Amino acid sequence: MALIVQKYGGTSVGSIERIRNVARRVAHFHGQGHQLVIVPSAMAGETNRLLAMAREISPDPNPRELDVVAATGEQVTIGLLAIALQELGLRARSYTGGQVRILTDNSYTKARILDIDEANMRRDLADGTIVIVAGFQGVDADGNITTLGRGGSDTSGVALAAALKADECQIYTDVDGVYTTDPRIVPEARRLDTVTFEEMLEMASLGSKVLQIRSVEFAGKYKVKLRVLSAFDDPQSAAEGTLITFEEDDTMEQAIISAIAFNRDEAKISVMGVEDKPGIAHSIVGPVAAANLDVDMIVQNIGASGHTDFSFTVSRGEYLKTMEVLANERGKGFTAREIIGDNKVCKVSVVGIGMRSHVGIASKMFKALADEGINIQMISTSEIKISVVIDEKYLELAVRVLHKAFGLENAPVQPA
Amino acid sequence: MALIVQKYGGTSVGSIERIRNVARRVAHFHGQGHQLVIVPSAMAGETNRLLAMAREISPDPNPRELDVVAATGEQVTIGLLAIALQELGLRARSYTGGQVRILTDNSYTKARILDIDEANMRRDLADGTIVIVAGFQGVDADGNITTLGRGGSDTSGVALAAALKADECQIYTDVDGVYTTDPRIVPEARRLDTVTFEEMLEMASLGSKVLQIRSVEFAGKYKVKLRVLSAFDDPQSAAEGTLITFEEDDTMEQAIISAIAFNRDEAKISVMGVEDKPGIAHSIVGPVAAANLDVDMIVQNIGASGHTDFSFTVSRGEYLKTMEVLANERGKGFTAREIIGDNKVCKVSVVGIGMRSHVGIASKMFKALADEGINIQMISTSEIKISVVIDEKYLELAVRVLHKAFGLENAPVQPA
Numbered sequence: 001m002a003l004i005v006q007k008y009g010g011t012s013v014g015s016i017e018r019i020r021n022v023a024r025r026v027a028h029f030h031g032q033g034h035q036l037v038i039v040p041s042a043m044a045g046e047t048n049r050l051l052a053m054a055r056e057i058s059p060d061p062n063p064r065e066l067d068v069v070a071a072t073g074e075q076v077t078i079g080l081l082a083i084a085l086q087e088l089g090l091r092a093r094s095y096t097g098g099q100v101r102i103l104t105d106n107s108y109t110k111a112r113i114l115d116i117d118e119a120n121m122r123r124d125l126a127d128g129t130i131v132i133v134a135g136f137q138g139v140d141a142d143g144n145i146t147t148l149g150r151g152g153s154d155t156s157g158v159a160l161a162a163a164l165k166a167d168e169c170q171i172y173t174d175v176d177g178v179y180t181t182d183p184r185i186v187p188e189a190r191r192l193d194t195v196t197f198e199e200m201l202e203m204a205s206l207g208s209k210v211l212q213i214r215s216v217e218f219a220g221k222y223k224v225k226l227r228v229l230s231a232f233d234d235p236q237s238a239a240e241g242t243l244i245t246f247e248e249d250d251t252m253e254q255a256i257i258s259a260i261a262f263n264r265d266e267a268k269i270s271v272m273g274v275e276d277k278p279g280i281a282h283s284i285v286g287p288v289a290a291a292n293l294d295v296d297m298i299v300q301n302i303g304a305s306g307h308t309d310f311s312f313t314v315s316r317g318e319y320l321k322t323m324e325v326l327a328n329e330r331g332k333g334f335t336a337r338e339i340i341g342d343n344k345v346c347k348v349s350v351v352g353i354g355m356r357s358h359v360g361i362a363s364k365m366f367k368a369l370a371d372e373g374i375n376i377q378m379i380s381t382s383e384i385k386i387s388v389v390i391d392e393k394y395l396e397l398a399v400r401v402l403h404k405a406f407g408l409e410n411a412p413v414q415p416a
Numbered sequence: 417m418a419l420i421v422q423k424y425g426g427t428s429v430g431s432i433e434r435i436r437n438v439a440r441r442v443a444h445f446h447g448q449g450h451q452l453v454i455v456p457s458a459m460a461g462e463t464n465r466l467l468a469m470a471r472e473i474s475p476d477p478n479p480r481e482l483d484v485v486a487a488t489g490e491q492v493t494i495g496l497l498a499i500a501l502q503e504l505g506l507r508a509r510s511y512t513g514g515q516v517r518i519l520t521d522n523s524y525t526k527a528r529i530l531d532i533d534e535a536n537m538r539r540d541l542a543d544g545t546i547v548i549v550a551g552f553q554g555v556d557a558d559g560n561i562t563t564l565g566r567g568g569s570d571t572s573g574v575a576l577a578a579a580l581k582a583d584e585c586q587i588y589t590d591v592d593g594v595y596t597t598d599p600r601i602v603p604e605a606r607r608l609d610t611v612t613f614e615e616m617l618e619m620a621s622l623g624s625k626v627l628q629i630r631s632v633e634f635a636g637k638y639k640v641k642l643r644v645l646s647a648f649d650d651p652q653s654a655a656e657g658t659l660i661t662f663e664e665d666d667t668m669e670q671a672i673i674s675a676i677a678f679n680r681d682e683a684k685i686s687v688m689g690v691e692d693k694p695g696i697a698h699s700i701v702g703p704v705a706a707a708n709l710d711v712d713m714i715v716q717n718i719g720a721s722g723h724t725d726f727s728f729t730v731s732r733g734e735y736l737k738t739m740e741v742l743a744n745e746r747g748k749g750f751t752a753r754e755i756i757g758d759n760k761v762c763k764v765s766v767v768g769i770g771m772r773s774h775v776g777i778a779s780k781m782f783k784a785l786a787d788e789g790i791n792i793q794m795i796s797t798s799e800i801k802i803s804v805v806i807d808e809k810y811l812e813l814a815v816r817v818l819h820k821a822f823g824l825e826n827a828p829v830q831p832a
Contacts, residue, residue, distance in 0.1 A: 016472045053496055056432045058503040065502070068510050069495035072488035079485035080469055086481070087474040094484050098514070099559055143515055 002167035003125070004029065007039040007135060007157030011174045012231035013077050014044035021231075022172075023084035026130060028235045030090060035125045037164065039135045039157040040081055042073025047136075063108035067137075067147045070109075071097070074134035074153070082132050091129040095120065097137035097145070102156070104138035104146045107292070111138055111146035112214075113155065116163035133160060151212030158215040162222035169224050170241075171211060176230035177242035178203070178210055180408035181260040185399050188409035192242050195258060200226075200244045202351045202385040203261045219244065256361065257352035257406040260399050261385075264346045266296065267319035268378065268389055270311040271326065273337025276303030283333040284310055284326070291325045293318045297347065297380045297387060307337075311378055313389060319343045345377060346395045349387035350402055362386050368405040374398055418583035419541070420445065423455040423551060423573030427590045428647035429493050430460035437647075439500035441588075442546060444651045446506060451541045453580065455551040455573040456497055458489025463552075479524035483553075483563045486525075487513070490550035490569070498548050507545040511536065513553035513561070518572070520554035520562045523708065527554055527562035528630075529571065532579035549576060567628030574631040578638035585635065585642050586657075587627060592646035593658035594619070594626050596824035597676040601815050604825035610661045611674060616642075618767045618801040619677045635660065672777065673768035673822040676815050677801075682712065683735035684761045684794065684805055686727040687742065689753025692719030699749040700726055700742070707741045709734045713763065713796045713803060723753075727794055729805060735759045761793060762811045765803040766818055778802050784821040790814055 006026065013019050022040070030036055041047075050069050054061040078094035085092035097104075100120060104111035121131045135153025138146050148155050154171055161169035176191065178200065183189040195203070197220045200211065210228055219226040229241035274280050285295055298312040314322045319341065326339050355361050365386055369376060374397065378389035390398055403409070422442065429435050438456070446452055457463075466485050470477040494510035501508035513520075516536065520527035537547045551569025554562050564571050570587055577585035592607060594616065599605040611619070613636045616627065626644055635642040645657030690696050701711055714728040730738045735757065742755050771777050781802055785792060790813065794805035806814060819825065 016469055020473065050492065053432055053492075054499055057436065057496055057500045061499040062502050065495040065498040065510055067495075068498070068512070069492050072491045075488045075491070076466065076469075076485050079481040079483075080473055082481040082484070083470055083477040084473045086478050094481055096484070096561070099561075145512070145515075 001033040001035065003035040003037075003164060005037045005039060005157050005161040005164065005166045005169045007153055007169070007171045008041065008231055009153070009171075009173045010041040010044040010046070012172055013040045013042075013081065016080070019043075019077070019080050019084050023081060023088055025172075025231070025235045026085060027088050027090060030130060037121060037125070037131045037133060037160055037166070038081065039133050039153055039160060040074065040077040041135050041153040042077055046073040046076070064144060067108045067111075067145050070147050071134070071137040071145045074136050078132045078134045085130055085132075091124075091127070092132055093124050093129050094132040094134070096134045097156075098139035098143070100133055102133075102138035102159070104140055104148070106140040106142070106144060106146060108144075108146055110149040110292070111140070113138060113148070113159045113218075116159060118163055121160075121164065148214075151215075154212040154215035155218060158218040158222075158224050158226065161224045161226075162218060167225065169219065169226050171215075171226065171228045172231035173210065173228060174231065175210060175228070176233060177228050178244075178259070180258065181399055181403050182262070185396050186260075186403045186409075189403065190409060190411070192258060193240065194243045194245045196353045197244055197246045198384055199258050199351050199353050202349065202382065203259055216244070220246065256354035257350050257408065258354075259351050260348065260402045260406070260408065261351055262346060262348045262395060262399055264392065264395060265315050265317075266313045266345050266347050266389065267316045267322075267341060267343035268311060268313050268345045269319075269322060269326070269339065269341045270309055271334070271336045271339050272309045273307045274310055274334055276306050276308040280308075280334060281310065284329075285312070287325050287329045287333060288314075288322055291321065293322050293325065297378060297389065299378050299380055313345070313347065313378070316343050344392045345389050346392045347387050347389050348395065348398045348402065349385050350406065351385040353384050355384050355386075364405060365402060368401045369398060372397055372401055417449045417451065419451040419453075419580060421453045421455060421573050421577040421580065421582045421585045423569055423585070423587045424457065424647055425569070425587075425589045426457040426460040426462070428588055429456045429458075429497065432496070435459075435493070435496050435500050438588075439497060439504055441647070441651045442501060443504050443506060446546060453537060453541070453547045453549060453576055453582070454497065455549050455569055455576060456490065456493040457551050457569040458493055462489040462492070480560060483524045483527075483561050486563050487550070487553040487561045490552050494548045494550045501546055501548075507540075507543070508548055509540050509545050510548040510550070512550045513572075514555035514559070516549055518549075518554035518575070520556055520564070522556040522558070522560060522562065524560075524562055526565040526708070527556070529554060529564070529575045529634075532575060534579055537576075537580065564630075567631075570628040570631035571634060574634040574638075574640050574642065577640045577642075578634060583641065585640050587631075587642065587644045588647035589626065589644060590646065590648065591626060591644070592649060593644050594660075594675070596674065597815055597819050598678070601812050602676075602819045602825075605819065606825060606827070608658050608674060609656070610659045612769045613660055613662045614800055615674050615767050615769050616660045618765065618798065619675055632660070636662065672770035673766050673824065674770075675767050676818045676822070676824065677765045677767055678811060678815055679763045680808065680811060681731045681733075682729045682761050682763050682805065683732045683738075683757060683759035684727060684729050685735075685738060685742070685755065685757045686725055687750070687752045687755050688725045689723045690726055690750055692722055692724040696724075696750060697726065700745075701728065703741050703745045703749060704730075704738055707737065709738050709741065713794060713805065715794050715796055729761070729763065729794070732759050760808045761805050762808045763803050763805050764811065764814045764818065765801050766822065767801040769800050771800050771802075780821060781818060784817045785814060788813055788817055 082094040103115040135156040226244040498510040519531040551572040642660040
């Protein structure tokens with residue numbers, strides 16, 4: 001008997017019939033003797049519908065009130081799923097984020113989980129009740145409703161698994177695992193049986209939509225065993241999905257490169273001709289962060305004649321606001337010759353834990369892109385990934401040539 | 417400057433444009449210097465949509481979970497209305513029932529308000545913030561979400577007005593006041609400028625859909641000044657609606673009969689040939705009440721040869737369940753020759769505070785019905801109303817002939 005947290009995405013609970021299917025799936029696992037905590041998202045399309053109403057009233061709705069509205073999507077699903085499980089003769093009980101209580105900070109629309117009270121859930125699990133917790137939401141110390149931001153239900157699932165020390169956190173979605181890249185772009189893309197936590201982290205942050213990055217961070221921090229599976233396969237004969245591992249015992253069997261990740265939601269901003277002196281990066285990024293805007297890649301070249309150029313990327317939705325923040329700050333916190341931006345770019349990355357001990361990955365990547373005439377605008381590297389910013393129109397082409405260049409269509413072979 | 421609680425019904429907030437209209441109306445009153453607590457219902461149709469999903473999953477959904485689902489309707493509206501008010505440059509803050517906190521008992525789907533914490537609302541009102549409270553919902557002592565039953569937002573409004581000792585509770589709806597009867601049945605029906613609390617209570621319980629009965633009881637108990645108005649008239653030139661009064665100072669100017677009320681949602685049950693002895697009524701009604709079923713009219717005739725017949729009415733939705741309860745109880749708590757029922761009946765009543773001091777109302781009523789060949793199945797009277805149960809098919813005819821028989825199309829004249 002294991003304690004398992006199962007998170008079901010919006011597509012999996014997108015209709016009454018699908019909610020019934022999830023209930024049958026949950027009943028199957030309950031029948032195997034597991035203790036279960038179920039974390040459903042809002043029904044597909046519901047969060048968008050709710051946010052659209054708020055935005056129809058105001059282009060910039062108050063975030064506290066936006067969360068009050070948005071949180072109802074998951075609240076509907078938990079009640080319906082509880083009813084569906086009870087209809088199958090099982091004991092089930094729903095909890096909103098506030099009822100659990102999932103305590104967050106008060107950063108509305110992108111709150112962070114601070115603490116989870118296990119008491120109610122433990123009591124229910126002990127008497128055989130299936131616990132259903134609304135994903136995506138929490139409550140701040142003053143009792144205000146908060147939401148965790150898009151994809152936050154994954155984070156809810158992992159955080160609950162961490163708090164309950166669950167044996168496994170299963171993320172049920174409309175794909176059956178993590179692939180070497182998006183199969184819609186590269187038909188030869190292959191499902192990975194395992195992927196390391198660090199690779200997953202890089203892939204999530206690079207826009208592989210399977211898991212939200214914060215959920216992977218959480219899983220890593222609290223050593224939660226995380227598995228991605230399809231909510232639509234027959235549970236009796238379900239594939240094992242992709243397990244996210246934390247050990248590197250078998251590094252020698254790892255492929256050098258595991259996946260080609262990409263993110264279309266990128267905008268590039270360059271602050272040209274800033275003074276090349278200590279503190280300049282902070283004077284630019286500081287105000288952006290203070291405005292609660294997320295910065296992704298940051299690149300600064302070696303300066304010449306006392307000046308340098310500073311570039312970074314943000315999500316497209318925050319592009320205009322970021323440009324505005326910088327325009328206001330220019331001449332105060334920093335001086336610059338010019339601030340230029342481009343929101344028609346994308347990011348493509350090669351990711352792999354095996355990259356650490358191998359040279360030549362970067363040159364192979366750059367050559368593959370150059371052979372297709374794709375110009376690289378920015379480069380950034382980490383221990384296990386190399387990312388490039390390129391013109392958006394080359395996204396699919398770049399992903400395809402890189403997938404082929406690194407032979408990802410074939411199962412991994414032992415590196416030489 | 418007054419403290420006013422305004423309740424807006426589902427039709428008034430039935431679309432984004434209507435929510436904007438309510439915001440403009442609220443802004444108008446705020447501009448007059450009033451402190452405002454706004455209680456919106458769910459957007460028209462939303463509660464039905466939510467309940468239908470639950471019922472699609474289970475014919476008899478768990479009431480706790482049903483309330484979790486149903487309460488989201490009002491939660492959406494409070495957030496959207498707060499955003500709409502903020503968009504007009506006003507300070508506004510939404511509260512769910514749990515956030516206020518509106519403490520109820522744990523009778524899910526028909527909970528009763530036990531206590532209201534004023535602290536958050538007082539603080540907001542003091543700094544000029546418009547307070548928006550979700551109608552229809554509360555929270556029990558264990559933090560479970562509860563709802564007050566259909567029309568419960570009226571009760572929320574009145575209870576909030578009572579707790580805050582508001583100067584007036586205004587119920588905005590799609591009619592501009594209380595009428596002598598339903599204008600859809602009698603075109604000559606006339607809007608009443610005032611109606612006494614007791615008359616309103618009888619009319620509400622008899623199915624005039626303007627106000628929920630519990631809200632009127634609450635208003636009477638706590639002496640809340642209650643006014644029914646149209647949410648669609650221009651606030652600048654709005655009619656005064658109908659004020660529900662508690663004084664009888666001007667009884668002499670009252671019409672003898674104020675209104676013809678009716679209720680189509682009736683089912684009749686007769687327990688025939690029960691023992692005519694003390695405690696028999698309790699032995700029948702007790703188990704029905706214990707099953708949380710509401711009994712409306714109760715009639716028992718004088719018995720003969722040690723036996724009597726006991727009849728009562730319930731709402732049609734509870735008819736089958738009530739029959740089942742009685743079938744189970746028969747032979748245990750009571751013996752009966754026969755239990756018969758009819759769910760194709762309705763109730764029609766004449767209501768008027770002036771009736772107290774006048775005889776002949778009953779005979780006038782019975783004659784008017786007899787003249788049309790309408791058979792009376794049950795009769796029940798109170799100080800200020802006479803109700804009859806008749807075949808459902810005669811409802812409109814009965815209302816029309818009674819409205820005419822008592823001259824309700826004319827403004828009241830001083831009784832002789």
